[in-house]
Amino acid sequence: MRRSLLVVPLLVLALAGCASAGDPDQQRALEVPEASALEPAVNPVVDPWAGLPTLIDADWAGRTAEATGIPRRAMLAYGGAAVYVANQNPSCNLGWNTLAGIGEMESHHGTIFDGAIEDDGLVTPPIYGIALDGADTHTIPDSDKGAIDGDPEWDRAVGPLQFIPDSWQNWGTDGSGDGAVDPHNFDDAVLATANYLCHAGGDLSLDDNWRAAIAAYNDAAPYAEGVAEYAIRYSNEASTS
Template sequence: MFLSIGVIAVAATAAMNLASLKSAPIQPPTAMAEVAPPPGSATVSGQPAPNTQNTPDASLGSASAAVAPIVGVDPAWAENVSAVTGIPRRALTAYAAADLTVDAEQPGCGIGWNTLAAIGEIESGHGSHGGAVLSDTGYPTPAIRGIALDGNGAAAIADTDGGAWDGDTVWDRAVGPMQFIPETWARWGADGSGDGAADPNQIDDAALATARYLCHGGDMTSTETWRAAIFSYNHVDSYVNDVAAVANQYAQHPASAR
């Protein structure tokens, strides 16, 4: 379950996602040499043991799985696409790295960086909601928190993390640039930054978790399956349409993006 800030919601590779299968996408991201991850596994510090129901297999990159290789995104690609799209380079690098990582893990998914970027834009303005500034380390300051899920204009979700992530010991709140609810993070948390911990406030971690979540239902290479995946991230048809519009906007390529 995820939450768009202020709105109830239940969320590279060689391909891009075009929500309406339009042509002429921006050149896909290219990777630099992979860097070996530190020894050990990713951990979700301060989280309760995840519910085994609907918990992903290690092959899908759950929080308890081995740390994913750190993918270095080509800085020239990132600089060019950031200039064309207006996506802050730090955020764009996180989306592209998640895309490349999941492409290697689950080549049948076909998720595109622009889908992740569209979600990041709608959920938090790429980590800038409420005047936050996304640092070079990938953390927005101040931290981004959604409204209390107390049943007042939103679903009622009693606290599931003891306030460890959202600072609320009574009700859950969505956390971070991709707006993960703590209960969802306990199942899908990922270590995209390679620091040995999975933190929903950190954009590399959050982007990778989002990519894995979207891919767990299957491929995202057709309009129908793409829309189903986005709907699973937020059960609102208008949200799916909004993500589609932004993803397609990012995918269109001016000549300068070639």
């Protein structure tokens, strides 16, 4: 059954046929990461909306980026999204490290294919997944006439967090504060991911809920393992910075 959000990561397309992350044996083996603390104090969400990077302390982002190897501009988005969720949906308990784990799995934090995140959040060059024509992936015919993914025959995952077009139409949001909603903008994509994880899992401090949220994002068991491993590693590295 097709999920409301189906993200097919560039790095694990071959795993699409693997066991679900909800498999009982997998649940016993998977160590679920705790939400990593945000220090020092962060800023509240205000109107007018100025974007995720304004919510997080830039010095913290720089130190954490240096400790983890995550690009500083990506850290501003991950940390800002965690602050946003803590303000707007505090019962979700989403950690920046979970978002960073997903960002690593999907596109190496926007740097796959020698890409980079510009100061305004735009990822260049744009990231497009392969055609979802059923050969090595789920079969997903075109849903947007190529408007989002440039392919009028098959859908493709788009942007640093790899949304398919109809999922972006449902969950796309302005995370950068520029008034636009763009899957190639790192802030927009990270905030859309954060909102979806909270929707899919509820309270992500509960192990089963965290697993459910990741499985809703991508249901390949090795994907959940990878997200958890990176999230735990990043949290440990940040704690020593």
